[in-house]
Amino acid sequence: MPVEMLINLLPVVVLGIFPVLMLLVTAFRRSHGFIFGMAVLGFVLAFGSLFFSGSGSSGDTDFLIMDDYARYYIGLLIFAALLVSFFSFKYYSRSKKRKEEYYILLVLATFGSSIMVMSMHFISFFLGLEVLSVSLYTLIAYSRSNLPGTGLA
Numbered sequence: 001m002p003v004e005m006l007i008n009l010l011p012v013v014v015l016g017i018f019p020v021l022m023l024l025v026t027a028f029r030r031s032h033g034f035i036f037g038m039a040v041l042g043f044v045l046a047f048g049s050l051f052f053s054g055s056g057s058s059g060d061t062d063f064l065i066m067d068d069y070a071r072y073y074i075g076l077l078i079f080a081a082l083l084v085s086f087f088s089f090k091y092y093s094r095s096k097k098r099k100e101e102y103y104i105l106l107v108l109a110t111f112g113s114s115i116m117v118m119s120m121h122f123i124s125f126f127l128g129l130e131v132l133s134v135s136l137y138t139l140i141a142y143s144r145s146n147l148p149g150t151g152l153a
Helices: 004-009 010-028 032-049 068-092 098-116 124-138
Strands: none
Touching: 004 010, 010 032, 010 068, 010 098, 032 068, 032 098, 068 098, 098 124
């Protein structure tokens, strides 16, 4: 893989690597604050790498393209996910249940939506949609046992 292609796809690479790292860390150390910090670090690194990806579409693959449109919307998605993670940290810090998986799912949903934004082919669009939908299904049911969250008081 040429270096300019890797640099151009760096935001998606960062968003793809961080859930794996977060899963490995969660297996050895279950800490809400630490996993939250890793999620914020992943979002900040992915957002910062948007500025290093070159303008235009040089170095893109046949399935993904990083143009100005994709760069803008990926930045918007990462910023929104970062805000959601800050609000979620305050909300889940009051809970006594395990909450580390929430941030992994949030980063995966951001990764899937970023793939959808960059897609040039139906296969890449479908894979991004699948990653996004599976993580969103799980995020929707994440607080299922919380009765006020489900509307069942």
